[in-house]
Amino acid sequence: MCSRCVCSSQDDSFVKNPHLCDLKEDHLYHLSLNTNMDLEEMFSDVKFVCTGGTANRMRSFAEYVAQEIGHQFPTGVQMKNISAPADRYSMYKVGPVLSVSHGMGNPSMGILTNELIKLMYYAKCKDPIFFRIGTCGSIGHEGGTVIISDDCCDGFLKTSYTIPVLGKPFERRAQLDQGLIIELKDLIDKNDNFKVVSGTTMCAEDFYEGQGRLDGPFCKFSEEDKMQFLYRLSGKGIINMEMESTAFAALTKAAGIKASVVCVSLINRLKGDQVTTPKNVLDEWQKRPQVLVARYIKKNLCCS
Numbered sequence: 001m002c003s004r005c006v007c008s009s010q011d012d013s014f015v016k017n018p019h020l021c022d023l024k025e026d027h028l029y030h031l032s033l034n035t036n037m038d039l040e041e042m043f044s045d046v047k048f049v050c051t052g053g054t055a056n057r058m059r060s061f062a063e064y065v066a067q068e069i070g071h072q073f074p075t076g077v078q079m080k081n082i083s084a085p086a087d088r089y090s091m092y093k094v095g096p097v098l099s100v101s102h103g104m105g106n107p108s109m110g111i112l113t114n115e116l117i118k119l120m121y122y123a124k125c126k127d128p129i130f131f132r133i134g135t136c137g138s139i140g141h142e143g144g145t146v147i148i149s150d151d152c153c154d155g156f157l158k159t160s161y162t163i164p165v166l167g168k169p170f171e172r173r174a175q176l177d178q179g180l181i182i183e184l185k186d187l188i189d190k191n192d193n194f195k196v197v198s199g200t201t202m203c204a205e206d207f208y209e210g211q212g213r214l215d216g217p218f219c220k221f222s223e224e225d226k227m228q229f230l231y232r233l234s235g236k237g238i239i240n241m242e243m244e245s246t247a248f249a250a251l252t253k254a255a256g257i258k259a260s261v262v263c264v265s266l267i268n269r270l271k272g273d274q275v276t277t278p279k280n281v282l283d284e285w286q287k288r289p290q291v292l293v294a295r296y297i298k299k300n301l302c303c304s
């Protein structure tokens with residue numbers, strides 16, 4: 001049996017792949033980490049894994065969380081992008097918090113989530129909680145509204161994540177932790193300068209036609225078709241659209257890891273397609289999901 005053996009995979013193991021035993025070493029290539037490193041020493045204290053679209057946002061989240069939890073880096077040590085050599089994702093570690101960029105779309109999110117799950121396994125992390133702190137378009141809520149996904153579906157409105165595997169569709173249920181949603185909602189403060197709502201999230205495979213936008217280079221449907229579609233979604237309890245939730249929810253669920261998706265709406269899609277809000281306002285809005293998730297981390301730090 002190798003030191004990382006998962007042949008005897010207990011049900012509570014994050015990974016469920018006996019082939020991993022055949023690897024002499026495992027390279028988490030996109031994170032620039034491998035099992036020749038002491039991953040346990042480097043990461044076993046991680047309790048919260050926060051992912052978000054862009055490298056800059058996740059760097060500022062790491063700085064913000066450091067402030068919020070009062071994390072001091074040892075003298076002479078600076079927060080650094082651990083995954084910089086791979087030049088794909090950015091990853092920062094602030095005590096028990098990992099802040100990682102996931103790029104855009106399910107394929108990018110899927111690669112990252114697979115490697116993060118293996119990292120949790122190799123590092124022997126205990127009960128980590130994953131968050132996606134993102135942006136989205138909402139259906140019926142104004143820009144700046146924070147949306148907690150209580151379920152997610154794909155563009156065919158199936159509550160699963162389906163990818164072709166060996167030439168055939170392979171489907172996994174995309175499910176988010178319901179308890180975590182309640183805990184996050186409990187952290188809403190009446191003095192917050194933003195609204196928080198929850199509902200189902202549609203995860204599109206595309207930003208333009210895939211989200212019923214009329215402003216892409218190609219479009220074969222009318223404004224009326226688009227509005228009918230948006231109202232159909234709304235009738236099914238779908239309140240926002242983004243592009244990463246199903247991969248994130250399905251893979252974390254398969255690993256037995258609690259996960260939540262908290263996004264800020266950049267636009268009410270019932271009113272248009274283009275995001276025209278000034279950058280400084282968008283920047284302030286993007287901090288809102290971070291505020292809620294940092295509050296959760298702070299509250300649960302002591303008992304984690």
Ligand code: R2B
Nearest residue numbers: 104105135136242243244
């Ligand atoms: C929301 O914003 C990005 C597209 O602009 C994408 O990552 C998403 O899900």
